[in-house]
Amino acid sequence: MAKLANPLLLLTILFILLVLLHNIPAITSQEVDDEREFDYKPNGEKGPVRWGEIHPDWIACKNGTLQSPIDLLHERVEVVSHLGRLNRSYKSSNATLKNRGHDMMLQFEGGAGTLRINGTEYILNQVHWHSPSEHTLNGKRFVLELHMVHESKDGKVAVVGIMYKIGRPDSFLSSIRNQLESVAGTTERETVVGFVNPRDIKIGSRKYYRYIGSLTVPPCTENVLWTIVRKVRTVTREQVRLLRVAVHDESDTNARPIQQINNRWLKLYRPEEGKDD
Numbered sequence: 001m002a003k004l005a006n007p008l009l010l011l012t013i014l015f016i017l018l019v020l021l022h023n024i025p026a027i028t029s030q031e032v033d034d035e036r037e038f039d040y041k042p043n044g045e046k047g048p049v050r051w052g053e054i055h056p057d058w059i060a061c062k063n064g065t066l067q068s069p070i071d072l073l074h075e076r077v078e079v080v081s082h083l084g085r086l087n088r089s090y091k092s093s094n095a096t097l098k099n100r101g102h103d104m105m106l107q108f109e110g111g112a113g114t115l116r117i118n119g120t121e122y123i124l125n126q127v128h129w130h131s132p133s134e135h136t137l138n139g140k141r142f143v144l145e146l147h148m149v150h151e152s153k154d155g156k157v158a159v160v161g162i163m164y165k166i167g168r169p170d171s172f173l174s175s176i177r178n179q180l181e182s183v184a185g186t187t188e189r190e191t192v193v194g195f196v197n198p199r200d201i202k203i204g205s206r207k208y209y210r211y212i213g214s215l216t217v218p219p220c221t222e223n224v225l226w227t228i229v230r231k232v233r234t235v236t237r238e239q240v241r242l243l244r245v246a247v248h249d250e251s252d253t254n255a256r257p258i259q260q261i262n263n264r265w266l267k268l269y270r271p272e273e274g275k276d277d
């Protein structure tokens with residue numbers, strides 16, 4: 001970044017960015033990729049409390065009523081056994097790791113299989129990380145949260161969230177360590193990882209929370225079907241550090257504050273004793 005860039009190259013980059021920006025309103029169910037439009041500085045002009053004022057299409061960030069993340073408060077939870085085990089049919093897919101400035105994202109070319117919920121099939125498009133965790137469990141925040149973002153053919157979004165505390169290394173993050181290192185730095189923005197099987201992202205529990213919320217980044221689109229795995233898994237401090245380097249504002253964190261639950265239901269799926277689902 002210290003070297004003086006060629007003006008023609010700068011103009012070309014500017015042009016590409018303008019084209020990308022111009023296209024954002026057309027894809028409101030997608031997360032915003034551009035890092036400069038919003039950040040996580042608590043009192044900043046582009047910080048979370050201002051997201052809804054930055055762009056007309058981001059109004060849900062301000063006056064939506066089904067926003068995420070939320071606190072998964074035990075007292076509010078209705079324990080149920082009829083939601084069924086997570087029905088995942090993932091497959092290996094060529095993946096690219098991207099440093100989006102506000103997070104690290106692993107994107108699967110052509111989708112990496114499906115998650116079926118109540119008759120709807122959602123295709124896994126990408127996974128990305130937030131640190132610290134965005135959802136909290138009974139007020140407790142963890143060090144990291146992974147989001148697996150799925151979308152159905154008719155544009156419905158389902159996200160599976162997994163939370164982590166400090167402990168043993170996460171084997172999936174270990175497997176992409178070299179690629180994380182190469183994009184966490186300042187120069188390379190993305191790198192091809194090759195074939196990645198999302199089944200290698202361990203869940204380790206059948207229990208999960210379920211509620212209806214939103215994307216946790218602009219445009220904060222609502223009616224996202226959330227699944228948060230009950231079990232808190234582990235990562236090392238070094239793995240968290242690698243993911244945090246990607247966040248370009250000085251806070252080095254990328255968790256949206258907790259949103260109002262507003263009379264929403266919150267369920268915890270727990271299989272019945274001795275039954276498989």
Ligand SMILES: *[C@@H]1O[C@H](CO)[C@@H](O)[C@H](O)[C@H]1NC(C)=O
Pocket residue numbers: 059063
């Ligand atoms: C959001 O709030 C603004 C100002 O209070 C209001 O004009 C607008 O209709 C609201 N939009 C929605 C979708 O509720």
Ligand SMILES: *[C@@H]1O[C@H](CO)[C@@H](O)[C@H](O)[C@H]1NC(C)=O
Pocket residue numbers: 084085087089116277
């Ligand atoms: C899981 O989904 C497949 C289709 O993708 C379906 O055939 C199967 O019955 C589902 N299993 C459960 C337990 O819902």
Ligand SMILES: *[C@@H]1O[C@H](CO)[C@@H](O)[C@H](O)[C@H]1NC(C)=O
Pocket residue numbers: 094095109192194195
């Ligand atoms: C994966 O995608 C990259 C970028 O599109 C491509 O260059 C590469 O050949 C692909 N790898 C495989 C094994 O298909």
Ligand SMILES: *[C@@H]1O[C@H](CO)[C@@H](O)[C@H](O)[C@H]1NC(C)=O
Pocket residue numbers: 083118119
């Ligand atoms: C599943 O979908 C049916 C209609 O397709 C709906 O009536 C039912 O409430 C849904 N169940 C859950 C648990 O969301």
